[in-house]
Amino acid sequence: MSSTVRETERVVRGACPHDCPDTCALRITVEGDRVTRVQGDPDHPTTHGALCTKVSRYAERTYHAERVLHPLKRVGPKGRGEFVRVGWDEALADIAGRLAAIAARDPEAVVPYSYAGTMGLVQGESMAQRFFHRLGASLLDRTICASAGAEALTQSYGGKVGMHVEHFAEARLILIWGSNSIASNLHFWTYAQQAKRNGARLICIDPRRTETADKCHQHIALRPGTDGALALGLVHELIRDDALDHDYIERYVEGWPALRDKALAWTPERAAEVCGLTPDEVRGLARDYAAAKPAAIRLNYGMQRVRGGGNAVRLIATLPCLVGAWRHRAGGLLLSSSGWYPIAHAALQRPDLLGARRPRTINMSTIGDELLREASPAFGPRIEALVVYNSNPVAVAPESPKVVRGFAREDLFTVVLEHFLTDTADHADYVLPATTQLEHLDVHRSYGHTSVLINEAAVAPLGEALPNTEIFRRLAARMGYGDACFADDDEALARQAFGERVRFEDLRERGWVQLPLPEAPFAQGGFPTPSGRCRVEAPGIACPDFLPNHESALSTPELAARYPLAMISPPARNFLNSSFVNVKSLRDIEGEPLLEIHADDAAPRGIVDGALVRVFNDRGEYFCKASLGGRARPGVVNGLGIWWRKLGLRGSNVNELTHQRLTDLGRAPSFYDCLVDVHSVAASPRPLG
Numbered sequence: 257m258s259s260t261v262r263e264t265e266r267v268v269r270g271a272c273p274h275d276c277p278d279t280c281a282l283r284i285t286v287e288g289d290r291v292t293r294v295q296g297d298p299d300h301p302t303t304h305g306a307l308c309t310k311v312s313r314y315a316e317r318t319y320h321a322e323r324v325l326h327p328l329k330r331v332g333p334k335g336r337g338e339f340v341r342v343g344w345d346e347a348l349a350d351i352a353g354r355l356a357a358i359a360a361r362d363p364e365a366v367v368p369y370s371y372a373g374t375m376g377l378v379q380g381e382s383m384a385q386r387f388f389h390r391l392g393a394s395l396l397d398r399t400i401c402a403s404a405g406a407e408a409l410t411q412s413y414g415g416k417v418g419m420h421v422e423h424f425a426e427a428r429l430i431l432i433w434g435s436n437s438i439a440s441n442l443h444f445w446t447y448a449q450q451a452k453r454n455g456a457r458l459i460c461i462d463p464r465r466t467e468t469a470d471k472c473h474q475h476i477a478l479r480p481g482t483d484g485a486l487a488l489g490l491v492h493e494l495i496r497d498d499a500l501d502h503d504y505i506e507r508y509v510e511g512w513p514a515l516r517d518k519a520l521a522w523t524p525e526r527a528a529e530v531c532g533l534t535p536d537e538v539r540g541l542a543r544d545y546a547a548a549k550p551a552a553i554r555l556n557y558g559m560q561r562v563r564g565g566g567n568a569v570r571l572i573a574t575l576p577c578l579v580g581a582w583r584h585r586a587g588g589l590l591l592s593s594s595g596w597y598p599i600a601h602a603a604l605q606r607p608d609l610l611g612a613r614r615p616r617t618i619n620m621s622t623i624g625d626e627l628l629r630e631a632s633p634a635f636g637p638r639i640e641a642l643v644v645y646n647s648n649p650v651a652v653a654p655e656s657p658k659v660v661r662g663f664a665r666e667d668l669f670t671v672v673l674e675h676f677l678t679d680t681a682d683h684a685d686y687v688l689p690a691t692t693q694l695e696h697l698d699v700h701r702s703y704g705h706t707s708v709l710i711n712e713a714a715v716a717p718l719g720e721a722l723p724n725t726e727i728f729r730r731l732a733a734r735m736g737y738g739d740a741c742f743a744d745d746d747e748a749l750a751r752q753a754f755g756e757r758v759r760f761e762d763l764r765e766r767g768w769v770q771l772p773l774p775e776a777p778f779a780q781g782g783f784p785t786p787s788g789r790c791r792v793e794a795p796g797i798a799c800p801d802f803l804p805n806h807e808s809a810l811s812t813p814e815l816a817a818r819y820p821l822a823m824i825s826p827p828a829r830n831f832l833n834s835s836f837v838n839v840k841s842l843r844d845i846e847g848e849p850l851l852e853i854h855a856d857d858a859a860p861r862g863i864v865d866g867a868l869v870r871v872f873n874d875r876g877e878y879f880c881k882a883s884l885g886g887r888a889r890p891g892v893v894n895g896l897g898i899w900w901r902k903l904g905l906r907g908s909n910v911n912e913l914t915h916q917r918l919t920d921l922g923r924a925p926s927f928y929d930c931l932v933d934v935h936s937v938a939a940s941p942r943p944l945g
C-alpha cells in the first residue's frame with residue numbers, strides 16, 4: 257500500500273460485496289477492533305488500487321448510527337417502521353414457530369426473496385438455500401437485473417462468457433453500449449481510457465448523455481428499447497459493404513442465413529426512423545465498426561431492461577462474429593464474465609434436500625402481483641410468509657404501488673434480514689440484524705473480470721448482528737433440521753464454493769486467484785454451445801428480431817398519445833441500487849431525486865430547471881426535481897434511481913411508475929420500457945397536499 261501501516265494497525269484482505277461488475281479487491285485497515293480505512297488493493301489487476309466513492313466510504317456504512325444491531329419486532333402498523341428490541345431467542349423461536357405452522361399446511365406458502373445485496377457465494381445463496389430447500393418453500397426466479405441478457409448470451413454463445421476486460425486497452429474501437437461505465441463499471445473505464453490514449457475511437461450508445469458519453473468521441477442517443485433495430489441496420493450495412501468475415505461465419509456461426517434475410521429489410525433509413533437517429537449515424541457506425549480492427553463492444557445491462565432486451569442482446573452479440581472480431585484478443589464483446597467460474601452451486605445450495613418435492617417458482621420481478629394473488633390451482637397457495645435477505649424489494653421492484661400493497665397485507669408474515677430499516681424492513685414483522693462485509697467471511701466471483709476473491713472478516717460482528725448464514729443455521733436448528741449440512745461453518749462453505757478448482761489456501765494467502773482462461777477465447781470458435789458455434793438460429797432457438805417496447809408509439813399508440821414521454825431510470829452515480837441512499841455524505845452529493853428532461857419537453861409544460869415535478873402514468877405518481885442540464889434527449893426523461901421512498905419526496909420513488917410486464921427472454925422486468933407524462937407541481941391540475 258502507498259500509505260504506511262502503523263504498528264497498532266493490521267491490514268485484512270477483503271472483496272467488495274456489491275452488485276457491480278468490478279468486484280474490487282480491498283485492503284481493510286483495522287486499528288484495535290475498528291476499521292479505519294477501506295482501500296482498493298493496488299496489486300489486484302483490475303482494481304489497481306482505486307475504489308469508487310461509495311465503497312471507499314464502506315466503513316461509514318458499517319458504523320452508521322442507524323445500523324440495525326439487535327433483532328426487532330413490529331409493534332406499529334406495517335410500513336410505519338415501529339419496532340421494539342427483542343432477544344435472538346425470542347425472535348428465532350417465534351419465527352420458527354410461524355414458519356413451521358404455515359409449512360405444515362403448505363410449505364410453498366413460504367417464499368424467500370433475495371438478490372445481490374451481497375454478491376458473496378457464502379452470504380448469498382448457500383445456507384439460506386439449504387434452509388428453504390429443506391423446508392420445501394417456493395423457489396425464487398432471480399430475474400430482477402440481468403436474466404434477459406443472460407438468457408440471450410446463453411442462447412447465442414452457450415453461456416455468460418466474453419472478452420477479458422484487460423484487453424479492451426488494446427482495441428482500436430470500443431462501442432460502449434447501454435453502459436454508463438464511469439458510474440457503474442469504473443474499472444473498465446480505466447482500460448477504455450488507455451485505449452483512447454493509444455488512438456482508439458470510443459462511441460457511446462445510450463439514450464442519456466451520461467458522464468461516459470461526455471468523454472467518448474461520439475454519442476449515439478437512440479430511443480430506449482431500439483437497440484435491436486440499430487443492430488439490424490448495422491448488419492444490413494455490413495452485408496451491403498461486404499464487410500463480413502465469410503470464413504469466420506462459415507466455420508463458427510450457426511444459422512446465419514436467417515439473419516441475413518431479415519437484415520436485408522433493415523435499411524439505415526428504416527433503422528434510423530425507429531431509433532430516432534439519422535441514417536448517416538447508422539451508416540457511419542457500421543463503417544467504423546467494420547474498419548476498426550480489433551473492435552470491441554462493452555455491452556451492459558442497461559439496454560436489456562425493455563421488452564425486446566433479450567433479442568437485442570442476441571443481435572448485438574452476433575456482430576463480432578460477422579466481422580471476425582473474435583480472432584483478436586482485443587476484439588469481441590463483454591456483457592458478463594460470470595459463466596467462466598466453476599462454481600459448485602449444488603454443493604452450496606443442496607437442491608437434493610428437496611427430495612421428491614418440486615415446489616413452484618415465484619418470479620421476484622412480479623412480486624407485487626404475486627403477493628396480491630389468491631390461492632388457485634394454477635398459482636398454488638396464497639403467499640403467507642416472506643423471508644427477505646440481501647434485497648430491498650419495496651424500493652427496487654417494479655410497480656411499487658402494488659408491491660407496497662402486498663407487503664402491507666396484515667395476513668402476511670414477513671422477516672427481513674438487514675443492515676438498516678429500509679422501506680422493506682419497515683414492513684417486516686421481524687427485522688434481523690445482519691453483518692456487513694467487514695464482519696463476515698466470504699468468497700466472490702465477478703461478472704466483469706475473471707478472478708476469484710476472498711473477503712476475510714476484518715472485525716467481530718457489531719452489536720448482536722449475525723451473518724446471514726448463521727441466522728439460517730440457527731433457524732434450521734429451531735426447526736429441528738438435523739441434516740449434517742446445517743453444521744457447516746462459513747469456512748467450510750467457502751471451501752465448498754469452488755471445490756478443488758480454486759484452492760481456498762491460495763485465496764487466503766494471496767487474496768485472489770486468476771482463473772486460467774484462453775487469451776482470445778473464441779478466435780477459433782469454441783463457444784460453449786453443443787456445436788461450438790455461435791447460434792443465430794438453431795434447433796429450439798429462433799433467429800433474433802427487433803421487438804418494440806411494451807409501451808411505445810409503435811406498439812401502443814393510444815397510450816403514447818396520453819403519456820408521450822419514454823422514461824428510463826438508470827442508477828444515480830453515488831448510490832448502488834437502493835444501497836447507500838441512507839449514507840448522508842453520498843446522499844448530499846446526489847442532492848435530491850431528479851428527473852432529467854429536455855428543454856423542448858420542459859418548455860411547453862412550463863417546467864424550469866429545479867422545479868418540483870409530478871411524473872405520472874396510470875400506475876402512480878413520483879415527485880422529484882426537474883433537471884434541464886442537457887442529459888436527456890427529446891421525448892425521453894431520465895428518472896435517476898433508486899431512492900428510498902421514505903428519503904425521497906412525498907414518500908415516492910421512480911418505481912411508482914414502472915410496470916411488471918416481462919422481457920422477451922429471461923422473464924426479467926422492463927424497467928426502461930415505460931411511458932409517463934410530467935407536470936410542474938405549481939401548474940399541476942391536481943391538488944397536492
Ligand SMILES: Nc1nc2c(c(=O)[nH]1)N[C@H]1C(S)=C(S)[C@@H](COP(=O)(O)OP(=O)(O)OC[C@H]3O[C@@H](n4cnc5c(=O)[nH]c(N)nc54)[C@H](O)[C@@H]3O)O[C@H]1N2
Nearest residue numbers: 434435436440464480481556557558559827829831832833
Ligand atoms: N454507481 C452505481 N454503480 C452500479 C449500480 C448502481 O446503482 N450505481 N448498479 C449495479 C448494478 S445492480 C448493475 S446491474 C449495473 C448496471 O449497470 P449497467 O449494466 O451499465 O446498466 P444501467 O446502469 O441500468 O444502464 C446503463 C446505461 O444504459 C442506458 N440505457 C437505458 N436504456 C437503454 C436502451 O434502451 N438502450 C441503450 N443502448 N442504453 C440504454 C442508461 O441510460 C444507462 O446510462 O451497475 C452496477 N453498478
Ligand SMILES: Nc1nc2c(c(=O)[nH]1)N[C@H]1C(S)=C(S)[C@@H](COP(=O)(O)OP(=O)(O)OC[C@H]3O[C@@H](n4cnc5c(=O)[nH]c(N)nc54)[C@H](O)[C@@H]3O)O[C@H]1N2
Nearest residue numbers: 371372373374401646647648652673674690825833834835
Ligand atoms: N426503476 C429501476 N428499478 C431497478 C433498477 C433500475 O435501474 N431502475 N435496477 C434493478 C437492478 S439492476 C437490480 S440488481 C435491483 C437491485 O435490487 P437489490 O438487490 O434489492 O439491491 P439494493 O437496493 O442494493 O438492496 C440490497 C439490500 O441488501 C442489504 N444487504 C447488503 N448486504 C447484506 C448482507 O450481507 N446481509 C443482508 N441480510 N442484507 C444485506 C442492503 O443493506 C440493501 O438494503 O434493482 C432493480 N430495480
Ligand SMILES: [Mo]
Nearest residue numbers: 275400401402
Ligand atoms: Mo443489477
